[in-house]
Amino acid sequence: MKYRYFPGCSMEHNAITYHESLSAVVKKLGIELTEIEDWSCCGAKEFFSLDLLSACSLVGRNLAIASTMGEESHDLVTPCSACYLNLVKTDYYMATSEELNEKVNIALAEGELNYKPGTMKIRHFLDIIVNDVGYDLVEAHVKKPLYSLKVAPYYGCLVSRPGSSESYDDPEHPTSLDKLMRIIGADVVNYPLKTQCCSAHMTQIKEDVGLKMIHLLLQAAEENGADVIVTICPMCQFNLDAYQKSVNKKFGTNFHIPILFFTQLMGLAFDMGEEIGLGRELVDASFSLDKITAEPPEKEKPARAKRTEIPMPLSLGEEE
Amino acid sequence: MAKKPAEKPAVDLNFIDEVIRQTPGDSRLKNCIQCGTCSASCPYGIEMDYSPRRLFAMTRAGMKEQVLTSNTPWFCVSCYYCMARCPQKVKITDIMYTLKRMATKAGTNRTSELEGAPEFSETFTDFVESYGRNFELGLAIHFLLRYHPLVAMKLSTSLGVNLLKKGRMALKPDRIKGIKQLRAILEKAKELGGNQ
Numbered sequence: 001m002k003y004r005y006f007p008g009c010s011m012e013h014n015a016i017t018y019h020e021s022l023s024a025v026v027k028k029l030g031i032e033l034t035e036i037e038d039w040s041c042c043g044a045k046e047f048f049s050l051d052l053l054s055a056c057s058l059v060g061r062n063l064a065i066a067s068t069m070g071e072e073s074h075d076l077v078t079p080c081s082a083c084y085l086n087l088v089k090t091d092y093y094m095a096t097s098e099e100l101n102e103k104v105n106i107a108l109a110e111g112e113l114n115y116k117p118g119t120m121k122i123r124h125f126l127d128i129i130v131n132d133v134g135y136d137l138v139e140a141h142v143k144k145p146l147y148s149l150k151v152a153p154y155y156g157c158l159v160s161r162p163g164s165s166e167s168y169d170d171p172e173h174p175t176s177l178d179k180l181m182r183i184i185g186a187d188v189v190n191y192p193l194k195t196q197c198c199s200a201h202m203t204q205i206k207e208d209v210g211l212k213m214i215h216l217l218l219q220a221a222e223e224n225g226a227d228v229i230v231t232i233c234p235m236c237q238f239n240l241d242a243y244q245k246s247v248n249k250k251f252g253t254n255f256h257i258p259i260l261f262f263t264q265l266m267g268l269a270f271d272m273g274e275e276i277g278l279g280r281e282l283v284d285a286s287f288s289l290d291k292i293t294a295e296p297p298e299k300e301k302p303a304r305a306k307r308t309e310i311p312m313p314l315s316l317g318e319e320e
Numbered sequence: 321m322a323k324k325p326a327e328k329p330a331v332d333l334n335f336i337d338e339v340i341r342q343t344p345g346d347s348r349l350k351n352c353i354q355c356g357t358c359s360a361s362c363p364y365g366i367e368m369d370y371s372p373r374r375l376f377a378m379t380r381a382g383m384k385e386q387v388l389t390s391n392t393p394w395f396c397v398s399c400y401y402c403m404a405r406c407p408q409k410v411k412i413t414d415i416m417y418t419l420k421r422m423a424t425k426a427g428t429n430r431t432s433e434l435e436g437a438p439e440f441s442e443t444f445t446d447f448v449e450s451y452g453r454n455f456e457l458g459l460a461i462h463f464l465l466r467y468h469p470l471v472a473m474k475l476s477t478s479l480g481v482n483l484l485k486k487g488r489m490a491l492k493p494d495r496i497k498g499i500k501q502l503r504a505i506l507e508k509a510k511e512l513g514g515n516q
Binding site for chain 2: 009010012013014015016017038039040041043044045046047048049050051052053054056057058060061085092093096097100103104106107108109110111112113157158161162163164171172196197199200201202204205206207209213242245280281282
C-alpha cells in the first residue's frame, strides 16, 4: 500500500506523538507513505477567512507538488483533520469554479507548478486504516489487546463532515473508530458528543467560550465512564489536553482524562514501546493505561429492569 | 430649521447576489427557507450577535452593513453541523467564509466585539507567508500579548512551559526550502484576487 503523505504543521511539534506513533504503525502494517516534498502549511481556517485566492494557491501548491510525484498512487493521505478539510475544499472549489481554477493556476505558474482539480484523491489516515488496511489485518498485529480500557472515541468535526465532499463514514454518528478500538481490545463506551466541535480557535479568541465546550466534552466522557478519549485530530487533542487544567480551575471539576491519538493506542496494542510517544501528553495517561488487564474482563450481565407484566384485566374469580 | 429625519441604514438589495458571486460553487443561499436548523445546530450560536438563520434573512434584506460588522461569521468554528443538516443544502459554512472575506476587504472587521478574531487570522497568515509553516509560539506571543495579555501570561507560565518541556512546541519557526517560490505564488494570487 503506497500513498502520498501530507503531515501538516501540527505533526512536527504539538502533535509530535501522533507523528511518531503513526510512523511506527505504518511500518508495522506495511504501508508506505511518501511525504510531499517541501510541503507548506494548509492555511488552517485563517487563509480562507481573509483571501480566497491566496488560500487556494497555498493549498494548490501542495496539491500540485503531490500530483507530480509519479503515477503509482493518487491517494493523498493526511492525518490532520484541518489539513484534510482544506485539501478537499480547495480541490472542490477549483473543480466547481472555472474562474478560480484558472486564477489559481496562473498564480501557481509563478512557481512553475500547475494542478488539475480531481487529480488527487484526498483521504484521512483513519480512512486508510479502516478501509484499505482493514480491521482483519489490524487484528492480526494485536499482541497485547487493551482489555478493560474504557475508551471514548472522539472524531471531531472535519473528518465526519468535510463539507465539500462525502465522508467515508456517517457525518453525525460515525462508527469506524469505535470498531477499530474494539478490534484492538478496548472497551468502547458510548460517547454522544463524538462529532462535536473541540472549540477549535475559540480557546484563542474567546477562552471562556472555548472552555465551556471542552468542559462539556470532558463531562460527557466521564459520565460514560471513559478512562481515555481517543482522537484522530491534532487540534482536538491539543484543546482537550492543554486546556483540561483550565477547565478544572474554571468549573471546579476534577477531570483527569488523558487524550491520546488512535495511532498511539494501536501501537500499544501492537506491543510497541517508546516509539509511540506516550508520556508527552499534558494530562498523564499512565494511570489510565494501568487499567489494561491481561485477560478480557468478565462480561457483566447488563442490569435489566425488573420485568413487569402488562396490566391486564383480571378474569372473574382470579386473584391478584 | 427642520429636524433631520433619523438616518435609515442603507439597504443594498444586490448584497445577496454579491455574496453568492463570491462563494465558489453553488451556494444555494436563495434556497434558504428560514427553518433555523443551522442556528439550532451551531455550537456557538448563543455567542453570536445574530444566529446564522437571522444573518441570512438580513443578507437577503440587504442589510449589508450590519451583516459585515457582525461577529457571527468570525465565531463560526467551521464544524459543518449546519451544512450537514440543512434541508435545503445551503452551503452555510462556505457562505460564512465569504462574509469574513467581504468584511476583511471592506475593512469592517475592526470592531471590538470580534475579540481579535480577524487579527488572529492575520497574524497566522503573516507567519505562514514568512516561513511557509505555522509557528505556534510566535502566533501565541504576537496575538495574545496584543489582544489577550492575561491569556498570554498564563501561556508563558504553565501551559507554554509544559509544552516546551514535553517537546511539543518549537522555539524557532520552521522554514520551507521553497519559501521564495511560495511567496511568488501568493503575491500573484493577491494581485489577481483584487476584490474577491
